[in-house]
Amino acid sequence: MDLKTENSSSNGLSPDVSLEKLHKMAEDLILPGRFIFRVLNAALEFITDLLGRLLGSCLVRRHFHLVLSGLVLFGPVLSLWVSKFSIFANSHHFLYRKFLKSTWGWTWVFSGSFIILLSFSAQRSLSLSLRHLSRIGVVGVLWWGSRCLLTLLEDAAGTCYEPVTPPQDSQSLASPRPSLLLLHEDQTKASCLRANMVWRGYEVSQDVLILCMCCLLLVEELSVFGPCVLHAKPLQRSPGTPLRFIFLLCALLLVLWMFLLLCLLAHFPSFPSQQLGGALGYLGWKALYQGWYRLRQSWGCPGLPGEGLIISMDKQPHYC
Known part of the structure; x- marks a missing residue:
């Protein structure tokens, strides 16, 4: 022992x-x-169920584009009341640098993850998941083509100038003359701005374009979460925590994009380039989600969100 x-x-x-x-x-x-x-987990279920019912309601799906259009049209009026000393009046703010310049990247990652989790958990079909994911790919191709086309148009319609300050003698110091502009030909907008020169011409706000397009895309894709939850309750199959969490992140991303859009319109108003960008974003959403995606699969379209997930494939889905 x-x-x-x-x-x-x-x-x-x-x-x-x-x-x-x-x-x-x-x-x-x-x-x-x-x-x-x-x-x-209970708080996550309550919040996601509430957001799912809100985004899946016919009221939101029918009138969200009208709310977004009103924001783009009348948002610059807020510039009369906002302070120029606000932290969001600085174009080098953290939100602008980290999110605004990579809007499509954030939207693609979060919405793509949501689509894959939702479609694969509902039917466990890889082909069906890829077909629904192709909608995001089509929007990405549309955004890339629009950006290239708008850049070409801006370079063709604009002109680069170099500010030149004339020499002043001692007699003209009291009344300095305004600076002159020396024309530079064969300069693109990007190279002109990199050289700290002045670019003048017609342009379309690509930031407003992609923000409007991403907001409309997120509302369309997230609207099927609520019907999927209602469809899964009788089958005792509640959506998993990862799906609910990524849905919540997508909803927060939607709020962030609308906030950034409001900040751009209020602190950096540019009429009519911002309104043209919003109109092009609306037309892109209208052509895809209200046009091509509603066609039959024989036309090679990926279909609307929720098609083949909460109802059988031989029935035509009901949309608001």
């Missing part, structure tokens, strides 16, 4: 410590974690 006691004490183990006590201590630590996880 003395030898065993000496061996246990030499190994640093107390005879009072046992596996049962360690197991009890672990349970005491796990129980609060499980309780917190259940509370967070």
Whole structure:
């Protein structure tokens, strides 16, 4: 007995410590974690169910584009009341640098993840998931083509000028002359701005274009979450936590894009380039989600969101 006691004490183990006590201590630590996880999961289910019903309602789907159009048209009026000393009046703000210049990248990642999780959890068909994911690819191709075309038009319709300040003598210091502009030909808008020169010409706001297009895309794609939840309740198949979490992130991304759009219109008004960008974004959404995506699959279209997920493939889905 003395030898065993000496061996246990030499190994640093107390005879009072046992596996049962360690197991009890672990349970005491796990129980609060499980309780917190259940509370967070219940809050996530409540919030996502509420957002799913809101975004899936016919009122939102029918009139969201009208709300967005009103924001683009009358948003610049807010420039009369906003302060020029606001943190959002700085074009180098963190939100502008990290999100505005990569709007399509954020939208593609979050909406694509949502589409894959939703379609694969509903039917577990890889081909169906890829078909629904192709809608985002088509919008990406449309955005890339629009950006290239608008850049070519801006370069063709604009002119680059270099500010030149004439030399002043001692007699003309009291009344300096306005600076002149020296014309530079064969300059693109990008190269002109990189050289710290002045570009003058007609342009379309690509930031407003992609923000409007992404907002309309997110509303269309997220609107099927609510019907999928209602369809899964009788089958005792509630959407998993990863799907609910990515849906919540997409909804927060939609709020962020609308906030950035409002900041651009209020702090950096540019009429009519911003309104033209919003109109082109609306036309792109109208041509795809209200036009081509409603055609039959024989036309090679990927179909509308939710098609083949919550109803059988041989029935035509009902949309608001």
